[in-house]
Amino acid sequence: MNEYDFGTVGLGVMGSNILLNVADHGFSAAGLDLSPEKAAAFQSAAKDGQKVFGTINAEDFAKSLKTPRAIMLLVPAGIPVDSAIKSLLPYLEKGDIVIDGGNSYFPDTNRRFQELKEQGIHFFGMGISGGESGARFGPSMMPGGDKQAYERLRPIFEAIAAKVNGEPCVAYLGNGSAGNYVKMVHNGIEYAIMQLISEVYDLLKRGLGHSDANIQQLFADWNKGELQSFLIQITADILQKEDPESGKLIVNTISDWARSKGTGKWTSQNAMDLQAPIPSIDAAVSMRNMSAHKEERIEAAKLLNGVSTNTENVGDAILSQLKDAYYFAMINIYAQGLAQITIASKEYQYNIHLEEVTKIWRGGCIIRAACLEDFREAYSRTPELVNILLDEKIGRSVESKHQDAAAVVKVALDKHIPVSVLMSSIAYFDSYRSAILPTNLIQAQRDYFGAHQYERTDREGLFHTIWEADKP
Numbered sequence: 001m002n003e004y005d006f007g008t009v010g011l012g013v014m015g016s017n018i019l020l021n022v023a024d025h026g027f028s029a030a031g032l033d034l035s036p037e038k039a040a041a042f043q044s045a046a047k048d049g050q051k052v053f054g055t056i057n058a059e060d061f062a063k064s065l066k067t068p069r070a071i072m073l074l075v076p077a078g079i080p081v082d083s084a085i086k087s088l089l090p091y092l093e094k095g096d097i098v099i100d101g102g103n104s105y106f107p108d109t110n111r112r113f114q115e116l117k118e119q120g121i122h123f124f125g126m127g128i129s130g131g132e133s134g135a136r137f138g139p140s141m142m143p144g145g146d147k148q149a150y151e152r153l154r155p156i157f158e159a160i161a162a163k164v165n166g167e168p169c170v171a172y173l174g175n176g177s178a179g180n181y182v183k184m185v186h187n188g189i190e191y192a193i194m195q196l197i198s199e200v201y202d203l204l205k206r207g208l209g210h211s212d213a214n215i216q217q218l219f220a221d222w223n224k225g226e227l228q229s230f231l232i233q234i235t236a237d238i239l240q241k242e243d244p245e246s247g248k249l250i251v252n253t254i255s256d257w258a259r260s261k262g263t264g265k266w267t268s269q270n271a272m273d274l275q276a277p278i279p280s281i282d283a284a285v286s287m288r289n290m291s292a293h294k295e296e297r298i299e300a301a302k303l304l305n306g307v308s309t310n311t312e313n314v315g316d317a318i319l320s321q322l323k324d325a326y327y328f329a330m331i332n333i334y335a336q337g338l339a340q341i342t343i344a345s346k347e348y349q350y351n352i353h354l355e356e357v358t359k360i361w362r363g364g365c366i367i368r369a370a371c372l373e374d375f376r377e378a379y380s381r382t383p384e385l386v387n388i389l390l391d392e393k394i395g396r397s398v399e400s401k402h403q404d405a406a407a408v409v410k411v412a413l414d415k416h417i418p419v420s421v422l423m424s425s426i427a428y429f430d431s432y433r434s435a436i437l438p439t440n441l442i443q444a445q446r447d448y449f450g451a452h453q454y455e456r457t458d459r460e461g462l463f464h465t466i467w468e469a470d471k472p
Contacts, residue, residue, distance in 0.1 A: 322408055330369070
């Protein structure tokens with residue numbers, strides 16, 4: 001009784017792997033699941049000498065944990081989280097800590113935070129990135145909630161997190177739902193980078209006629225330099241994996257209808273609420289949605305076919321330009337997501353420090369990449385930086401690749417290959433560095449048809465014009 005350091009509710013892949021990771025680092029671990037098979041499998045997976053306990057009984061689970069209890073929920077977002085909390089509440093005491101480790105929508109986390117606070121229980125929303133392998137051997141973790149209560153969790157979390165230069169990829173991020181919010185934007189960035197990689201792949205394969213082997217080698221080479229990242233690495237791995245039965249590359253047998261769990265959509269929806277421009281992420285969400293319209297796309301391909309693989313007048317220079325275009329768009333994607341977090345931190349009073357965010361994203365998580373150390377250094381130099389493009393070193397580097405990004409878009413347009421994330425990234429960069437935008441005309445249009453008024457550049461106040469000439 002009261003002898004286990006940490007517990008999880010849910011002993012699926014993520015739950016059992018997190019607990020085994022905890023046990024690997026010398027902590028005792030308890031797990032609760034509705035399935036007797038999963039509870040037994042968790043116990044049997046432990047190494048000799050590790051102290052673990054699996055059960056299907058919520059009361060036994062709660063009694064097994066040291067107080068104040070530290071319990072992580074690793075169940076699907078939504079109703080299952082509320083159900084898990086409800087099942088635990090009769091056995092919890094004031095001061096206990098409940099951590100939601102799933103991809104919950106941040107307003108739900110705010111609600112649960114307040115509901116449990118009223119009962120004296122600390123609630124954390126914590127994003128976890130890294131998938132099955134990360135959970136087992138070192139994820140990136142993004143907790144938010146009561147800062148004082150975090151001290152109960154910190155030794156365990158820092159032990160099990162991924163490490164970069166000896167630094168754990170976990171940090172207290174801020175108040176309330178800060179952790180879930182940062183993970184939501186992380187997933188929006190993930191959507192956009194995955195779409196960007198697929199656009200590069202599509203242009204090379206359908207547009208320029210490159211072989212799978214050549215494309216695989218290109219991504220493998222990119223992963224050795226400034227473009228090094230987890231997503232580039234796994235793309236190179238995917239493009240050489242054969243199906244043992246057919247001998248074909250598995251990727252060529254996979255449907256192009258990509259599914260999603262909604263976190264990218266949440267990022268876009270919330271950005272609209274905050275008036276945070278994230279066009280590259282929005283484009284990625286839209287293209288994921290477009291993929292679902294498979295039957296319509298098949299019909300349109302018959303009627304409106306336009307893809308061209310004619311490689312005349314496209315020399316080897318395109319490969320160098322493509323590398324610079326990818327870098328250009330990738331940095332703009334991160335810039336948009338990090339700027340959204342900056343805006344949200346002020347709006348929701350999270351008090352998030354972007355240096356901490358970029359530091360814990362360097363290892364363990366899906367969007368880890370070499371450039372994140374550059375971002376961390378930028379925020380270290382200028383903590384109040386509102387957009388990483390305003391860091392002179394990063395901004396100049398991106399600017400130097402703008403011309404190649406534009407050249408790649410021109411080739412893609414000629415080939416009728418959709419590169420919406422790349423195009424959106426160029427539009428974002430060009431609009432962000434434009435001191436003047438044509439929205440003065442939009443202000444005039446709004447005033448013309450709706451008398452919404454407008455502001456002037458030469459004097460203060462709101463103004464309205466009678467735009468229509470007098471009619472006879």
